[in-house]
Amino acid sequence: MEDFISASHDVVFKALFVDHKDCLRDFLRAVIDLPLTEQDDVDVLNPELYPDVAKGKSSRLDIHVTMPDKKFNVEMQSRAKDFSSDRVLFYWSKMFTEDIESGSEYQSLDQAFSVNVLGFSYLTCEEYHSSYSIRENIRYDQFSDKLSIHILELTKLPKEIDGSDDKQMWLRLIKAEDEEALEMVRTNTQNPMIHKAIDAIYELNADKALREQIRQRDKALRDYENDMSVARSEGKAEGIGIGRAEGIGIGRAEGIGIGRAEGIGIGEAKNLIENVKMLMTNTKKPLAEVLTMLSITQEKYDQSLALLNQ
Numbered sequence: 001m002e003d004f005i006s007a008s009h010d011v012v013f014k015a016l017f018v019d020h021k022d023c024l025r026d027f028l029r030a031v032i033d034l035p036l037t038e039q040d041d042v043d044v045l046n047p048e049l050y051p052d053v054a055k056g057k058s059s060r061l062d063i064h065v066t067m068p069d070k071k072f073n074v075e076m077q078s079r080a081k082d083f084s085s086d087r088v089l090f091y092w093s094k095m096f097t098e099d100i101e102s103g104s105e106y107q108s109l110d111q112a113f114s115v116n117v118l119g120f121s122y123l124t125c126e127e128y129h130s131s132y133s134i135r136e137n138i139r140y141d142q143f144s145d146k147l148s149i150h151i152l153e154l155t156k157l158p159k160e161i162d163g164s165d166d167k168q169m170w171l172r173l174i175k176a177e178d179e180e181a182l183e184m185v186r187t188n189t190q191n192p193m194i195h196k197a198i199d200a201i202y203e204l205n206a207d208k209a210l211r212e213q214i215r216q217r218d219k220a221l222r223d224y225e226n227d228m229s230v231a232r233s234e235g236k237a238e239g240i241g242i243g244r245a246e247g248i249g250i251g252r253a254e255g256i257g258i259g260r261a262e263g264i265g266i267g268e269a270k271n272l273i274e275n276v277k278m279l280m281t282n283t284k285k286p287l288a289e290v291l292t293m294l295s296i297t298q299e300k301y302d303q304s305l306a307l308l309n310q
Helices: 010-019 021-032 085-097 166-175 179-188 192-205 208-246 250-283 287-293 298-308
Strands: 063-067 070-077 111-118 129-135 142-153
Touching (some): 010 021, 010 063, 021 063, 021 070, 021 142, 070 085, 166 179, 179 192, 208 250, 250 298
Parallel strands (some): 111 142
Antiparallel strands (some): 063 070
16 A cells, blocks of 8 residues: 555645635635635636746745635645745735736735645744734734734644634644544544545545656655755865865965855755756656756756856
8 A cells, every 4th residue: 555645745735725625715714714605716826736937936835825805825834944934924925915016006905814834843832823913012903904924833733632623623634644644533523625625635645646746756855955965065075175275374264265165056056957957857857847846946057057157
């Protein structure tokens, strides 16, 4: 039997909610506590699993959702090193302002919700759900309801299961690491949308083409990170060597600094290009798709080529 792939994997997470918008609406209703109904149309603006990076856009398996007067950016993040509060604010601000045109009324801006499901502990609090808005520091008066950021930490879910709490049960579904945990969710909730999502996760696990995409992407990311680590080590060693050989006194200190920086840069660039070419050969996929699988922007790829061609 093949290994179970949890909905906490970003590919499965996105595939689940893109394919089942009614489940996505119920998930948002539960985790943000919004009065959403079946009459609220859900429009996913980026349904593709591997977004285009031809113009240097970064690879993110987020879900960009619009509803009447509302926008949502929903993302599953399992890698702590790829997450930060500045990153959340950056993408929230892009979403908030993307539709405003010159001469438009600012009042026409929609509410913008950033929903971040984390597979690791990020905040120092004990609660698994933290929500942020713009408020006055002393009186806590709300300045605007247009900004809403939600951090949901799967590692902090309570030990006691509350089947009547849809938010908790949705997050337990996403966290479930095997079929036993998934069936535990089914047993403890009567929510038909969660039951539907459980069945969908089984279907996604049985999709051989999707599993192969996940396997290739995960392997490519591991190879890339390993190559970058090796490149940094080799570049640092090479740079220090150059600095020691050429630097005397103050020049030695400067040589080490310059050599280290140049060595690391060239080493990283060389490994990046080689890794991309190897994956293109093995998968027969175009450059843009391979860059996305490796989470490399077109801009970084072009800069690496230019560095090696100097």
